[in-house]
Amino acid sequence: MSSHAQDLAAHEGGHESIWSGGGSPYAIGSNKLGMWLFIVSDAITFSALLVAYSYVRTSTEAWPRPFESASVINATVMTLVLLTSSVTMVLGVRAAKMGIRSRAAGWLVATLMGGVTFDVLHLREWFGLFHQGVTPWGNPWGTPLFGATFFGLTGLHMTHVTIGVVYLAVVAFGTARGKYNDEVVEVAGLYWHFVDLVWMFIFPLVYLLSARIG
Amino acid sequence: MNATMEHAHNEISKKVTFTVWFSLLGLTGVEVFLAYAQLELKLMLTLLMGLSLIKASLIIAYFMHLRYERRSLILTLMPALLFVVGMLFVVFPDSLRILVMKVH
Amino acid sequence: MADAHAEAVHHHTAPTGFIRKYIFSLDHKVIGKQYYFLALASVFVGIILSVLMRWHMVWPGAHMPLLEKLSPNGAPGGVMTPEYYLSLMTMHGTLMVFFVLTTAPQSGFGNYILPIQLGAEDMAFPTLNMLSFWTTFVGFVVLLSTFFITDGPPLSGWTAYPPLSAIGTAAGPGEGMGQTLWIVSIAIFCLGSLLGSLNFIATTLDLRARGLTLSRLPLTAWAWLITAVLMLLSFAVLLAAGVLLLLDRLGGTSFFIPAGLVVSDQIIPHSGGSPLLWQHLFWFFGHPEVYIAILPGMGMTSHIISTFSRKPIFGYKAMVYAMMAIGFLGFMVWGHHMFLSGMSPYSGFAFSMMTMAIGVPSAIKTFNWLGTLWGGRLRMTSAMLFSIGFVSLFVSGGLSGLFLAQPPVDVPLHATYFVVGHFHLVMGVAAIFGMFAGTFFWFPKMFGRMLNETLGKIHFWITFVGVYCIFMPMHFLGVAGNIRRYSQFTEVDFLNTPHIIDLHMFMSYAAFITAGAQLIFVVNLFWSMFKGGKASENPWEATTLEWTIPSPPPFDNFAGKHPVVYHGAYEFGVPGAEKDFIMQDSPEIVPAE
């Protein structure tokens, strides 16, 4: 302990807490903290959208429940894909932490493939709906807001997934070439898991609560 | 910032990863099942949201690794998030009022 | 967010070449100045608009040939149309709230001073920092571009209430392209602010020098931290609201547009939405925003008053807790803008309770400022004058807030000039005075030269008296029932009387003089930048870390050294100490601590 540190401690009544400065109080890199903060605010943006959706839905007498088994199953599969991609992501981070770059990159590619699959399934469904005449401004059941909220919410989530795919691609490439350290992979992982997490709310609120019974 | 290594030892193990994964899949299954079990909307909403919250916390705790970080981080992030999201719910008394005040 | 190289920061070297050095610089000091000058540009557009508004208000038929040049259909034959008045008002409010008060006090001074006060070489994420500025700048350009499109800037006010702002040109002029661009601009601004705020938070938490415990942070740093948290949490909601409004305009959705609207015999093909939802989401952001505007000013005021009273800040902990309480309560009061909106009257009353409660931490701060002055040895520099001016204005404007906070009293005052008077005193000038004080205080550090004190004082006196003459009468008019957002007062009998109009005349003249006096400030600013007297390392004999390094600081602030902090930020007049102030990084033991 340097003399500095000693009289420093003296000034602090003997002990140095994790908040005393000279390092992160969380024992994590700033990048990770930064991503966490971004996630908090993005989570609030999504919450605001979900609240808006619930607001207009509760203030509407009859909200359509058009989703038959087919689309529910489709959405369930999408959910499974996303959940699985989260697992591959975890494995990617593991590999990166162990310093096995090629394997890490491999898992990252697997993860982003999951994202791509999700997007493809999602878009297929969207176009299916378009053909049924379901659009942001109208639909056969006469509650335009149904389409508005559906495409608004899923659209914004899809954007996040797509951004995530690009992001992961960059990171995978950089990792393979040894440009990035494991923290970069971990931070990308945080983002990806968050996108997964958001879907855990959109899926029941948008699909299951609008599923046609029987 | 070199502290990143500090918690390398309490890394999330493969076993845990897959247990979490399976429970998430399981919970999803339950949700889908609920959607078809002719429940009344409010009850279903509560159940579904309850399950989703559990899923979310599983993802945050294990996949996003928060369970293994210092408590200080959790205490920095979660209260703010929950508080703001909680406040957003104050808009609902209105949405219910609107139903009766709508022009017919 | 893939800011992989942030770590690299801690041993980076000065860039060479104009572009990397001054335009896309990663240096927090350059970015801070960029924000500052962005605010300066915005404020001057804003002031010119306010002068045009005041002019039109009292001489509706006045000829303004120049205005016709700028906007042929905004002022055909040089006479401003009512709709153009509203467009100018909207732009005035938007520029001032977003591009002045959310940039300079936080992102401007914060960027420049915060890392140095923390003893850091730069912000945690320099690349992100640069991105947030340029994002904000794009938002600024998009906003200004509305002046040059055919149907002019939007006219739905800075609050952009739908349906007016959502149903497009059907709602009248200014509601076409202009409104769309306005929303786009605000959305971009949200992104910039989010990136900026998380950078501030990470920096303050992670990059503090050894020994700089939270209870030793300068109150400025606390203010910037708390403001950053408010920004992170509230702009996220505005972003969501903006996306929805944009979808209503472009995507054919109707989140905010109810069924059965008939605008000039034309049925609007939307249905199901709720205008109240926008008001909720907007004010959920809007109220925290006004504290985002004032908190940095509070921090600077505390800092400067303590420094020039040569006395420790009175009740440091109370000051910090008060700011936290203001930030916390700030999220629970947005409904006070909606008492008469048709919102549930029960929520309304709950909101009013919270709103009154927020007066308490504000009271604490006021008392502590007075307590700091008490028994001090006040040095009447321009910075000090603007700081005590801040206290006076904040008290006046804050107290008028307490009228509006009570639903029954808000009934006659809502949407009158009483409200306009209220927020101009607190925001329009108290917060602005914070910026002035900060300018006079830190200019020596930022530019290595001193501002001219004489000019500074002349500018202070005219502005201080001037703004009271402009904005205090607004309260009187409000009580007399003078409605806001009226382009002229000729169409309502109870307004079209000398009793009202003459007072408006007086306010307009005061506004012209005050606005003109701002030129003194600008002249002072730019003249001193090149010709001002050289500034020493610590011209004000202040104690915080930014005063331990040369003015202006070298590229990496501490020349590779890592300062260690031993004291709180306000050790002035310590009995037994050899000087009347103890630097934060001096190992000298404080007898009284």
Place this chain on the structure above:
Amino acid sequence: MALAFALVVALITVVTVYIFAAHIWWFPPSISTHGAAVDQQFILTLTLCGIIFVLAQLGLAWFVYKYRDRGDGRKVIYSHGNNKLESMWTTAAAILFIGLNLMGYRIWAAMHFTGAAPGALRIQAQGQQFAWSFRYPGPDGQFGPTHVNLINDATGNFFGLDRDHDAVAKDDIVTATLGIPVNREIELILRSKDVGHSFYVRELRVHQDLVPGLEIPIHFTTTPDALNHSSSPKLPNGTYEIVCTQLCGLGHYKMRAFLKVMTEADYEKWLQDQAASQ
């Protein structure tokens, strides 16, 4: 410098207090039964905040003058604060602010927590860019249904009534002026045709936004005094200006109508004339 500051702040304080105290710019006399209470709450707030205002501003001025640097190297009072004081003024402020608001509770509750009494006279008020129209249910006491597609400003069918087919709508009376009998409770149902507007009559101390898509009921009763005043010397007694206070477009500043307060008899007659001219 310090002296100048003290004097200027003192001057600003005195002038402000004087202008408020002398009621140079003031509310018009109230003409509604709840108006007096509103004014009282305002006066109470004005007094309390006035006192705080004077204390805080003069305190500031006094300290700035008293503790200015006289260049005599006087030692400052070295103090980091005083928790006793802190908690004292915290509680003081808390009690003051919360208490003040609670006093207003009854007034607000009377205005909004309870609807109009059964016997109240029901009238609809509709806002549009940039005019007002009012609808009386007529003899049958019911408002006829409205049809969006029938709305037509040219023919004056602002509400979209179908007088030929809806029996209920047939006898509805639509007017440009809000005529009401004095001293009788009115239930005013506010609706908007296009964008947001706000209904404000200073003398009534009644102020409520119009939200498109909603019907918002408010209620008030005029005092007998209402017959003897007016919004402006230019207007006959009993006539008051209704203004729009929510930004609704370019004509916001001229969106005005009149409130006509009449005796029961005059009101009946006035309504007859209006009915005749439908």
